[in-house]
Amino acid sequence: MSLVAPTARLIDAASGAVLGGPDLAAEVDRHAAAYAGFPPGVVFARSGTSVPAVLRYAGAWRAGRPVALLDPGLDPAVLADFVGRFCPAVVVGLAEGGAGATPGELPKRYRAVDDPTLGPVWVREGACADQPHPDLAVLLATSGSTGDPRFVRLSRAAVESNAAAVARALAVGPDEVAPTSLPLYYSFGMSVLNSHLAAGATVLVVDGGVLAREFWQAVAAHGATSLAGVPYNYEMLHRIRWSPAKYPSLRTLTQAGGRLRDELVLAFHEKITALGGRFHVMWGCTEASPRMSTLPADALPERVGSVGPALDGGSFTVLGPDGAETDRPGVVGELVYRGPNVMMGYAENAADLARGDELGGVLRTGDLGHLDGDGFVWLRGRLKRFGKVFGVRVNLHDIEELARDHGPVAAVSGPDRVVLYAEQITDDDARALAGRLSERLRLHRSGFDVRTVERLPQLPSGKIDYRSLEALG
């Protein structure tokens, strides 16, 4: 299977230009060929939401080079750290990015080249000693967190099988037109791109997101058929009383990236089914390339709260309290996913990129939940201390470390935000701390709710009583 099927098309919303069929194939080939002149190794692709960014990605894939999709808004110091640790052969997309995004200074042992096809790039002087494993295809950062920066290693087979399984589950055919409502460096955004290109469908490349006039103009002008969103996108659309009725071409709404309130799942389900469309709740994680399950649209409203059964080729079990794995309905424990789309492992440095598959297709998700009699997954929260902010996973322990200088602190996961309790913090300091966390983690400050407490509650053991903090809501 190729990443880009013969009927796939890219539409550039800004210019209206359409690139499809043999023209798209030729462009992908031209980009693939452009990588041939660089030393062997990994491609770092700063990827905004643009047609050139898609072509640089598809070209690297075609050329058989592992490609790391990177947020162009990454702090230059973080990018420099990544370059130093992972030794990419080339960094492309240097001109990508919106407000104030800059790649920073030319790293040592790299030279700046203006490539006629790829644009401005940094090319390494000579090959890196550590060369990536031949199965490796895509690298994604686990989160925007600077506290825990590492890559998820995805094989070619994993990405391809997941793109195909998603396309089957959502019945994506050549007639579908998906707008890029999510960033390409975010696993859900990449999944929308991959599943549509592989199914020979159209990807409408439009920057700006669901609150931008250009986005909806493009949806209307190019007859977009689907919309993908994380919970906060749907929260925003709900808040502004958006209705799909104005966009009759829209048939499919998909949601992943964290739990959306049941009330909103049902509200959007009703709105879109009234128009003959469908709403799909899905579950995944970057470590699964990324999709694991999809709730069939006809399971709503009865099974609201479930994320559905495993995708084609995958399966779930539960690691019960006795430590035994079971697929028995009703047993609560850590969900374990098996499938061809499970990552090869993590990478902290260039040497890790050379490693082969370390998981054997088995992924402990770190999520608690149970299966029902039909194999549908019902989630009950995280096993470990992670929170999700706007669909991005953050390590609560890392957040506490970043806030340590304010004395005793405790972070808990709220609905799409992190609530940080700090003992006797002033309002001004709380605001400044939220701002600092927002900057360090590159997530909007409204995702960090810093509150004061007299004393952090403790368990008899002397450990922080997170349960009672969570209960404060």
Add this chain to the structure above:
Amino acid sequence: MSLTDRLRGVFVDALELPEGTDVENLNYRGIEQWDSLGHMTLVAAIEDEFDVQLDTEQVIDMSSFKVALDMLRGLGVDE
């Protein structure tokens, strides 16, 4: 206080803009603070300050300070 000054104040507070920001020439996504979440905060703040309710199209159209100003005038908010 004039409408322009009041709206400027709302922008500064809602988006937590640093002192000296050229508020009147701001565009949506033109600065880091005015992203989608900043936009929602801003919409709520405008609705509070001017006692108006913005509809879907107005929220999506509000792509700059100037557009917001014209929109409030259109809604009959006093200068």
